[in-house]
Amino acid sequence: MTLSVFLQHCLTGISLGGAYALIAIGYTMVYGILRLINFAHGDIFMMAGYFMIFAMVSFPWYVAIPLVLIATVLLGVFIERAAYKPLRNAPRMSIMISAIGVSYLLQNLATYLFTALPRGYPTIPILKKIFQIGPLSASLVTFITPVLTLALVYLLVFLINHSKVGMAMRAVSRDFETAQLMGIKINRVITITFAIGSLLAAVGSILYFTDRMAVFPFSGALPGLKCFVAAVLGGIGSIPGAMVGGFILGLGETALVALGYSTFSDAFTFVLLILMLLIRPTGLFGEKVTDKV
Amino acid sequence: MMSMKPRTKHILSIALAAAVIAMLLYLDSNKAQYSYSIAILERSAIYAVVAVSMNLLTGFTGLFSLGQAGFMAIGAYTVGILTIPVEARPNVYYINGIAEPLANVNLPFWAALILGGLMAALVGGLIGIPVLRLKSDYLAIATLGFSEIIRALIAAPQLDRITNGSYGLKSIPAFSSILQVFGIAALCILIMILVINSSYGRAFKAIREDETAAEAMGINLFKHKSMSFVISCFFTGISGGLLAVFMRSIDSKTFQVNLTYDILLIVVLGGLGSITGSVLASFLMTAGREWLRFFDVPLVIGGFSVPLFRNGFRMVIFSLILMAVVLYYRKGLMGNKEFSWDGILRFFYRIAGRLRRKTPGNGGEANA
Numbered sequence: 001m002t003l004s005v006f007l008q009h010c011l012t013g014i015s016l017g018g019a020y021a022l023i024a025i026g027y028t029m030v031y032g033i034l035r036l037i038n039f040a041h042g043d044i045f046m047m048a049g050y051f052m053i054f055a056m057v058s059f060p061w062y063v064a065i066p067l068v069l070i071a072t073v074l075l076g077v078f079i080e081r082a083a084y085k086p087l088r089n090a091p092r093m094s095i096m097i098s099a100i101g102v103s104y105l106l107q108n109l110a111t112y113l114f115t116a117l118p119r120g121y122p123t124i125p126i127l128k129k130i131f132q133i134g135p136l137s138a139s140l141v142t143f144i145t146p147v148l149t150l151a152l153v154y155l156l157v158f159l160i161n162h163s164k165v166g167m168a169m170r171a172v173s174r175d176f177e178t179a180q181l182m183g184i185k186i187n188r189v190i191t192i193t194f195a196i197g198s199l200l201a202a203v204g205s206i207l208y209f210t211d212r213m214a215v216f217p218f219s220g221a222l223p224g225l226k227c228f229v230a231a232v233l234g235g236i237g238s239i240p241g242a243m244v245g246g247f248i249l250g251l252g253e254t255a256l257v258a259l260g261y262s263t264f265s266d267a268f269t270f271v272l273l274i275l276m277l278l279i280r281p282t283g284l285f286g287e288k289v290t291d292k293v
Numbered sequence: 294m295m296s297m298k299p300r301t302k303h304i305l306s307i308a309l310a311a312a313v314i315a316m317l318l319y320l321d322s323n324k325a326q327y328s329y330s331i332a333i334l335e336r337s338a339i340y341a342v343v344a345v346s347m348n349l350l351t352g353f354t355g356l357f358s359l360g361q362a363g364f365m366a367i368g369a370y371t372v373g374i375l376t377i378p379v380e381a382r383p384n385v386y387y388i389n390g391i392a393e394p395l396a397n398v399n400l401p402f403w404a405a406l407i408l409g410g411l412m413a414a415l416v417g418g419l420i421g422i423p424v425l426r427l428k429s430d431y432l433a434i435a436t437l438g439f440s441e442i443i444r445a446l447i448a449a450p451q452l453d454r455i456t457n458g459s460y461g462l463k464s465i466p467a468f469s470s471i472l473q474v475f476g477i478a479a480l481c482i483l484i485m486i487l488v489i490n491s492s493y494g495r496a497f498k499a500i501r502e503d504e505t506a507a508e509a510m511g512i513n514l515f516k517h518k519s520m521s522f523v524i525s526c527f528f529t530g531i532s533g534g535l536l537a538v539f540m541r542s543i544d545s546k547t548f549q550v551n552l553t554y555d556i557l558l559i560v561v562l563g564g565l566g567s568i569t570g571s572v573l574a575s576f577l578m579t580a581g582r583e584w585l586r587f588f589d590v591p592l593v594i595g596g597f598s599v600p601l602f603r604n605g606f607r608m609v610i611f612s613l614i615l616m617a618v619v620l621y622y623r624k625g626l627m628g629n630k631e632f633s634w635d636g637i638l639r640f641f642y643r644i645a646g647r648l649r650r651k652t653p654g655n656g657g658e659a660n661a
Contacts, residue, residue, distance in 0.1 A: 035430075037434065083620065086620055087620065087623075092429060092430070093351075093357055093429070094619070096357075096430060097558075097561050098619045100558075101558070101612065102616070103554075104554060104615065105612035105615075105616055108605065108611070108612045109609055111608065112605030112606055112609045113605075221550065225437070225441075225550070228434065232431075263445060263449045266441060267445035267446070270437075271442060273434065273435065273438045274423070274435055274438055274439070277427055277431060277435055278423050281427065281431065
């Protein structure tokens with residue numbers, strides 16, 4: 001393997017990892033606050049793909065992208081209101097089952113509305129432009145994904161550490177009940193969390209599908225699970241951790257494909273997950289929690 | 294008033310069992326006519342086994358596992374590989390051929406089925422050692438991960454000569470009659486009921502209620518958790534084997550995460566912690582999908598074609614119903630209670646009581 005081929009694979013891996021990272025942040029934030037694996041997150045990401053297809057039919061890309069972002073945020077917030085809020089005081093397993101139910105519903109809804117056949121993802125002309133850096137060539141989206149991911153993560157961490165909403169989020173994730181007693185409007189914080197998560201999933205979906213070029217009703221299921229694994233790897237609840245986890249998964253998967261073990265690229269994710277859970281269940285950047293009796 | 298004599302209950306139970314057997318015999322003797330209903334009933338019975346085994350783990354021991362599809366795949370592939378007739382094998386493994394040691398091994402169905410269950414239990418036992426240390430949702434995601442790994446291994450080109458890789462298996466011999474399926478399913482469920490009612494079962498329930506307290510009472514957590522996990526895996530493997538025989542051709546895509554989700558939704562619909570609930574729900578859910586089929590056909594009333602009715606609408610309605618159950622009827626059909634004749638009696642009394650109160654002139658209006 002020559003150096004340029006190696007670098008080319010690295011670039012692909014980092015780009016895939018960037019998209020994973022953006023989705024993983026949605027999982028990690030929701031888990032941090034509600035202790036819920038939001039199984040529907042991958043399907044929100046899939047729906048964002050479909051929104052883009054329809055938005056691009058009647059609008060130019062610079063109008064379509066904001067529309068898709070808004071629609072996805074509305075969908076995410078609506079799901080939280082309809083399916084998770086009524087179960088706020090229910091056992092954790094019920095909320096998780098509700099999340100699986102929502103995921104099931106979204107997949108069936110997408111099959112019904114858009115048929116099970118893959119639909120071509122529209123090309124956004126600028127993102128598809130081929131760039132050449134030395135011996136490496138790739139479309140702009142490959143270069144832009146990691147940069148955009150880093151920028152968004154930086155912005156998000158800044159928001160969480162230095163704004164009032166961010167402070168509220170940190171408080172809620174530390175102790176749900178005490179935060180409520182201190183006068184934090186829990187429901188508002190949760191809505192904002194879902195809005196941010198869905199927004200990032202929409203950005204991730206644009207970057208991911210521009211490379212993949214087709215959307216089908218189940219295209220969110222596996223990436224969704226993988227991104228949850230990324231979140232666990234990085235330490236659930238930690239945003240930089242989710243980003244690092246996303247990049248690790250993206251690079252590892254691309255490496256396996258490059259080495260010719262593409263059938264194992266999905267299993268790799270889960271092997272990594274299980275190893276991580278056994279060696280260091282709190283993840284790379286997670287805080288240690290002790291169980292209270 | 295609220296309970297029956299034990300003798301009446303026995304008679305009713307025997308009558309019910311006899312009615313079911315008579316119905317199955319009738320269906321079996323008119324196979325050609327009722328092939329559609331038979332297929333639905335067989336699938337329901339198979340799902341009932343896996344649903345009860347998941348309930349044993351999730352509802353009775355409090356371990357939330359999402360690995361069912363993977364263990365079903367192990368059972369299914371074991372049964373498939375061992376029961377495909379030797380003369381049909383060149384046709385099945387037409388791409389890569391079959392591995393030498395396996396080429397002439399052919400077991401009778403029951404032996405292959407038990408072996409399938411044992412394989413699943415063995416893998417479950419090995420996986421359980423590391424995984425059962427994890428709690429609630431981490432356990433769920435780890436078992437889900439294992440299920441995906443098993444699926445990837447089955448489809449891997451390196452195992453082509455055993456599992457036939459991504460081409461899947463076909464020509465698996467079918468059931469001899471519907472009674473066979475129901476007999477095996479009933480036996481499996483009966484064994485699980487015995488386990489749950491034994492002292493081990495009580496230990497499982499103690500773990501579900503409070504791990505720390507259970508440990509303090511002298512229950513060996515790891516031993517009982519892995520026991521519950523292995524038993525559940527065994528019966529999941531058996532149901533996978535049954536599913537392979539039912540479907541007659543399988544591939545790794547049959548055992549995707551969605552299969553696990555289907556089973557989970559059955560368990561939730563029936564009520565976590567209720568065996569009869571799980572059985573009831575697996576029949577309701579499998580049949581419900583078919584009953585809702587008219588949503589998939591375009592509906593025309595007086596020349597006006599009603600919108601919405603087209604392919605796929607059925608599944609949307611179906612998932613909406615499930616969501617409604619999850620959100621507003623969290624206990625499911627049976628809560629954590631079991632079916633009993635007394636329960637039925639009480640149910641009718643309650644309805645009758647309600648009707649009486651609502652009828653005016655019979656002691657006045659409802660004053661609740």
